[in-house]
Amino acid sequence: MNRLQDKTAIITGGAGEIxxxxxxxxxxxxxxxxxxxxxxxxxxxxxGELAPDQVQYIQADVSQSKDVQAYVKAALDAFGHIDVFFNNAGIEGAVHSIPEYPEEDFQKVVDVNVKGVFLGMKYVMPHMLERKKGSIIITSSVAGLIGNPGMVAYITSKHAVIGIMRTAAAEAAGHGVRVNSVHPGVIDSRMMESLEKGMNPDDPQSVHEAFSQQVPLGRYGKEEEIAHLVTFLASDEASYITGSLYVADGGMTIS
Ligand SMILES: NC(=O)c1ccc[n+]([C@@H]2O[C@H](COP(=O)([O-])OP(=O)(O)OC[C@H]3O[C@@H](n4cnc5c(N)ncnc54)[C@H](O)[C@@H]3O)[C@@H](O)[C@H]2O)c1
Incomplete structure (x- = not known):
């Protein structure tokens, strides 16, 4: 149980489920x-649920440059260096067809899910490049791989971060820094409950059942199942892996 011994990590969306x-x-x-x-x-x-000597926290809005610089500084002040960056915070946005999708809602999702991820890279990468080590994991989604009606902002944002991941991986590889993305499928979570309600306010359970039927393994995933994958990518066990997409979706995108 010491695959990340002596490592330090920043996790955005750290109060959320994944x-x-x-x-x-x-x-x-x-x-x-x-x-x-x-x-x-x-x-x-x-x-408060974690060992006090191993956890610190800072309130920040990932879409605001000054907040991002503040969280990077807080991590460096606390730990002296950053080994792992789980660039994960995200919002689902509203559910509407494209003609009905409010422009402000689209912008908000892009600000958090794309600009927030970009700003994290912008301010964390220099420290890792200088030290010539580090692992960055970006949370995309199966929504970064396929489309779904009603979710244009979210799906756009999750496709976009693959571009950030690939660019960062190409820029960082020569400096010993790895960058990968994870693509969870439907996870039993607040976010999926919100999307189910958005898709069918009168009968969200029917959406849950329809999604479950699209999963060959026959069920929603658990946030721990994503955490295991992220831990592997964060660890030195993944030392030869960069620029890759890791799908954990119970087979949802097989066909
Ligand atoms: N839950 C799923 O089924 C699922 C599936 C695929 C991908 N994802 C992705 O996984 C990531 C985590 O999702 P989750 O299921 O844990 O959702 P969650 O809502 O439980 O957690 C997201 C966290 O991000 C925080 N956050 C939102 N906006 C922020 C901002 N501007 N600045 C800082 N923090 C902000 C929220 O407060 C929340 O704690 C997201 O990127 C999401 O898109 C989730």
Whole structure:
């Protein structure tokens, strides 16, 4: 249980379900983590569940440059260096067809899910490039690989971060820094409940059942199942892996 011994990590969306599942696993594996989230109460509560000497947190909006610089500084002040960056915060946005999709809602999703990921790379990468080591994991989604009606902003954003991942991987490979993306399918979570309600406010359960039927393994995933994958990519076990897309979707995108 020491695959991340002596490593330090920043996790954005650290008060959320996937981010916190990764934090729990990172801590179990010996890492010290800086949780970053917009939700200060959530951060306080979640940080309280982890070993106090291995966790710190900072409230920040990932779409704001000054906040991103502040979380990077907080991690460097706390740990001296950054080994792992789980660039994970994201929002699902509203559910509407393209003609009905409000422009402001589209912009908001792009600001958090694309600009937020970009800003994280912009301010974390220099430290890793200088040290000539580090692992960055970006959370995309199966929504980065396929389309779905009603989710234009989210799907656009999750396709876009693959571009960020590939560019960063190409720029960083010569400096010993690895960059990969993870693509969760439908996870039993607040975010999926919100999307199910958006798709059918009168009968969200029917959406849940329809999605489950699209999964060859026959069920929604659990956030821990994503955390295991992220932990592998963060660890030195993944030392020859960069620029790759890791799908954990129960087979949803097989065909
Ligand atoms: N839940 C799923 O089924 C699923 C599937 C595929 C991909 N994902 C992706 O996984 C990532 C984590 O999702 P989750 O399921 O844990 O959702 P979540 O809503 O539980 O967690 C997301 C966290 O991000 C935080 N956040 C939102 N906007 C922010 C901002 N501007 N600045 C800082 N923090 C902000 C939220 O407060 C929340 O704690 C997201 O990128 C999401 O798109 C989720």
């Amino acid at each position: 981010g916190f599942a990764a934090a729990r696993k990172f801590v179990e594996e010996g890492a010290r983590v800086m949780l970053v989230d917009l939700d200060e109460e959530g951060l306080k509560k979640k940080a």
